Amino acid sequence: xxxxxxxxxxxxxxxxxxxxxxxxxxxxxxxxxxxxxxxxxxxxxxxxxxxxxxxxxxxxxxxxxxxxxxxxxxxxxxxxxxxxxxxxxxxxxxxxxxxxxxxxxxxxxxxxxxxxxxxxxxxxxxxxxxxxxxxxxxxxxxxxxxxxxxxxxxxxxxxxxxxxxxxxxxxxxxxxxxxxxxxxxxxxxxxxxxxxxxxxxxxxxxxxxxxxxxxxxxxxxxxxxxxxxxxxxxxxxxxxxxxxxxxxxxxxxxxxxxxxxxxxxxxxxxxxxxxxxxxxxxxxxxxxxxxxxxxxxxxxxxxxxxxxxxxxxxxxxxxxxxxxxxxxxxxxxxxxxxxxxxxxxxxxxxxxxxxxxxxxxxxxxxxxxxxxxxxxxxxxxxxxxxxxxxxxxxxxxxxxxxxxxxxxxxxxxxxxxxxxxxxxxxxxxxxxxxxxx
Amino acid sequence: xxxxxxxxxxxxxxxxxxxxxxxxxxxxxxxxxxxxxxxxxxxxxxxxxxxxxxxxxxxxxxxxxxxxxxxxxxxxxxxxxxxxxxxxxxxxxxxxxxxxxxxxxxxxxxxxxxxxxxxxxxxxxxxxxxxxxxxxxxxxxxxxxxxxxxxxxxxxxxxxxxxxxxxxxxxxxxxxxxxxxxxxxxxxxxxxxxxxxxxxxxxxxxxxxxxxxxxxxxxxxxxxxxxxxxxxxxxxxxxxxxxxxxxxxxxxxxxxxxxxxxxxxxxxxxxxxxxxxxxxxxxxxxxxxxxxxxxxxxxxxxxxxxxxxxxxxxxxxxxxxxxxxxxxxxxxxxxxxxxxxxxxxxxxxxxxxxxxxxxxxxxxxxxxxxxxxxxxxxxxxxxxxxxxxxxxxxxxxxxxxxxxxxxxxxxxxxxxxxxxxxxxxxxxxxxxxxxxx
Numbered sequence: 001x002x003x004x005x006x007x008x009x010x011x012x013x014x015x016x017x018x019x020x021x022x023x024x025x026x027x028x029x030x031x032x033x034x035x036x037x038x039x040x041x042x043x044x045x046x047x048x049x050x051x052x053x054x055x056x057x058x059x060x061x062x063x064x065x066x067x068x069x070x071x072x073x074x075x076x077x078x079x080x081x082x083x084x085x086x087x088x089x090x091x092x093x094x095x096x097x098x099x100x101x102x103x104x105x106x107x108x109x110x111x112x113x114x115x116x117x118x119x120x121x122x123x124x125x126x127x128x129x130x131x132x133x134x135x136x137x138x139x140x141x142x143x144x145x146x147x148x149x150x151x152x153x154x155x156x157x158x159x160x161x162x163x164x165x166x167x168x169x170x171x172x173x174x175x176x177x178x179x180x181x182x183x184x185x186x187x188x189x190x191x192x193x194x195x196x197x198x199x200x201x202x203x204x205x206x207x208x209x210x211x212x213x214x215x216x217x218x219x220x221x222x223x224x225x226x227x228x229x230x231x232x233x234x235x236x237x238x239x240x241x242x243x244x245x246x247x248x249x250x251x252x253x254x255x256x257x258x259x260x261x262x263x264x265x266x267x268x269x270x271x272x273x274x275x276x277x278x279x280x281x282x283x284x285x286x287x288x289x290x291x292x293x294x295x296x297x298x299x300x301x302x303x304x305x306x307x308x309x310x311x312x313x314x315x316x317x318x319x320x321x322x323x324x325x326x327x328x329x330x331x332x333x334x335x336x337x338x339x340x341x342x343x344x345x346x347x348x349x350x351x352x353x354x355x356x357x358x359x360x361x362x363x364x365x366x367x368x369x370x371x372x373x374x375x376x377x378x379x380x381x382x383x384x385x386x387x388x389x390x391x392x393x394x395x396x397x398x399x400x401x402x403x404x405x406x407x408x409x410x411x412x413x414x415x416x417x418x419x420x421x422x423x424x425x426x427x428x429x430x431x432x433x434x435x436x437x
Numbered sequence: 438x439x440x441x442x443x444x445x446x447x448x449x450x451x452x453x454x455x456x457x458x459x460x461x462x463x464x465x466x467x468x469x470x471x472x473x474x475x476x477x478x479x480x481x482x483x484x485x486x487x488x489x490x491x492x493x494x495x496x497x498x499x500x501x502x503x504x505x506x507x508x509x510x511x512x513x514x515x516x517x518x519x520x521x522x523x524x525x526x527x528x529x530x531x532x533x534x535x536x537x538x539x540x541x542x543x544x545x546x547x548x549x550x551x552x553x554x555x556x557x558x559x560x561x562x563x564x565x566x567x568x569x570x571x572x573x574x575x576x577x578x579x580x581x582x583x584x585x586x587x588x589x590x591x592x593x594x595x596x597x598x599x600x601x602x603x604x605x606x607x608x609x610x611x612x613x614x615x616x617x618x619x620x621x622x623x624x625x626x627x628x629x630x631x632x633x634x635x636x637x638x639x640x641x642x643x644x645x646x647x648x649x650x651x652x653x654x655x656x657x658x659x660x661x662x663x664x665x666x667x668x669x670x671x672x673x674x675x676x677x678x679x680x681x682x683x684x685x686x687x688x689x690x691x692x693x694x695x696x697x698x699x700x701x702x703x704x705x706x707x708x709x710x711x712x713x714x715x716x717x718x719x720x721x722x723x724x725x726x727x728x729x730x731x732x733x734x735x736x737x738x739x740x741x742x743x744x745x746x747x748x749x750x751x752x753x754x755x756x757x758x759x760x761x762x763x764x765x766x767x768x769x770x771x772x773x774x775x776x777x778x779x780x781x782x783x784x785x786x787x788x789x790x791x792x793x794x795x796x797x798x799x800x801x802x803x804x805x806x807x808x809x810x811x812x813x814x815x816x817x818x819x820x821x822x823x824x825x826x827x828x829x830x831x832x833x834x835x836x837x838x839x840x841x842x843x844x845x846x847x848x849x850x851x852x853x854x855x856x857x858x859x860x861x862x863x864x865x866x867x868x869x870x871x872x873x874x
Contacts, residue, residue, distance in 0.1 A: 012777065106821075239857055247859045336449065372853045372854050373541060374858050377858060399848065411836065412806070413805075418677060418810065421819070
């Protein structure tokens, strides 16, 4: 398959999908859910082969759980599709309606972005979620899933594509890329692909960002912080930190660094170290953090538990049961540390002090800034978006979890009766700017 | 000056400017307008030197008009600053407020983008407009103007910067780059500069886009079309086309290609050719357009006026008194031509037929799609935005003329009382998603 040629066709057909009604797109989603259920045996058979092959290759049990596509996951993705159908149409919304002059009316309306390339990890449910999010938002999509679920993806894609086309959407609405070298071809399609969404390791996302002129949405790093202020409910703080580190360690919104106010560090840090240690988390920290824990711990086992780290280690995303500890003099030092070493993803302050919380929420330059809760809440489902195509740490277009709204842009429509700019430049006519509706 | 170091400082100080009140930013704008007036002699003297040097270098009179900064231009920029002051604060707007669960409230608020680099043509008024737009939207800016107005820019920048700082804004809010090699340094600052806005020639904008990892907003090409449908007021059509081509030929929103429906081409094209010829516009066109004009013109002079062009020439932005003519079979062919050869900037249909207009406005994939008016309306002032930093043909973030709204992004704030994700994952807690306000 020639990805460039296919992307070209998609681009020219994209306005057809963009012009489809919400009813037509919902009918396609409904047909997809029905087809997935009626053809589930075919999907499960392909998935069993993928899982068998993965097992033979000695894949880790945690990864195996992601590869699996069973009745429970089928039920989840179908629930997701029906939830998506119930959401209002993200396209065709009138965002502005302004009379510039008599009979000269400007509108801004939401429209799909166009052609989106999504490269995602080996997770069959991701194939269903991403393709249906793109269709609901009127976008054509080129989908490349992880190779470990190639057989499952092929069956899923064919079911999804057939159902969408039989429901009346254009055949060019979705395309599957299967070969790894097709990713490099896709990266060259800057004339026809409007947006790339890579999901995966830091290294992989960096590779995509460095090798394409297509705008990229997503995140490479997820270096999230929790700052424990001096006036804090210590037991709540420990619960939140344990959740943020251990509830799903491999997630980008898991916490990597804990900053503790110096006033409470001698008492709080040893308690925290004990709790983290019990939860199986390895500790790294500055010399000061190590000293405080060693000096103030009630058990000998904790006396030498902290590995000393350098400043630059604060830029490391562990994605593992490892955490960094640092003592800070005040909230300003915490804010500066986060803005300097963080990845502008999600950071949380734990405090009873309203003024400190307000300062932190204002000054921390991240997509999500939280007070008194776990960084793990950074997620499209938990924000009530229904689903997400990813989380963006970019500041342009969409920031944080990206759902339907992040998959649309707008266009300006101007309707006149022969107006020319010369008349306004010469003063014969003048604008009166009146917002309508 | 080391641009990288300065950009780093700016990035870390950016949250301070972002946290400033609308009153503080307006006070700075007011101080800037006052200082420009009280120091106008200094500005005019520097500008006289720039203009003298430009004259000696034999610069074209059209360009000379742009270099000039006189009482009239001073009055215009000060009017612009006061208009900007009267606009509502673009930052701190609450875009969403949703209760995810009891005592767990998500907000989305508008915030500045952060640090913006703007590289612009030799136009002293641009220095004032861009710096004040950035300050009003709470963004730090690195400004590099065209070298032909280097002396004027230096004086203007120093006045603007001093006034902003004396009004209480941080000294890092604005930085001037003066040397051409500083542009290349700026392009390397992807860690600290959030957005680049290059203005200038296609070649220059392409160079920027190809040599930086920083997101770029703007446009390289402005290949705008007017499609003349079969049911059209011919006299209106000719007026609109003449305006769109000649009112300001060097503008990106000037029209480059006219598409004419085959049913009216034998009558309309010769009339159009005559009017364009009278306005000093050179004609290029397909063989069919040439034949129709040659065969049906009432004056011999028009018989051989059209230079034959190839398909690929339709990708040329003339920025000159030259226009391309093509005959199309129907509106679908017009739409396909525009989506294939255009630059997704601004395109207009001239028609009395509502259904044809609706189809065109829906299917043309451009930032601005117009009916019965000149493409020259694509402009921040004419859209009622007060001013613009440029026009974007990108589909992400901001599209079309970019004013204050395109210079902000948002962040998510989440306030809880110790909520952890584990409780929601295990089913002990559940989200109830209730939009507030």
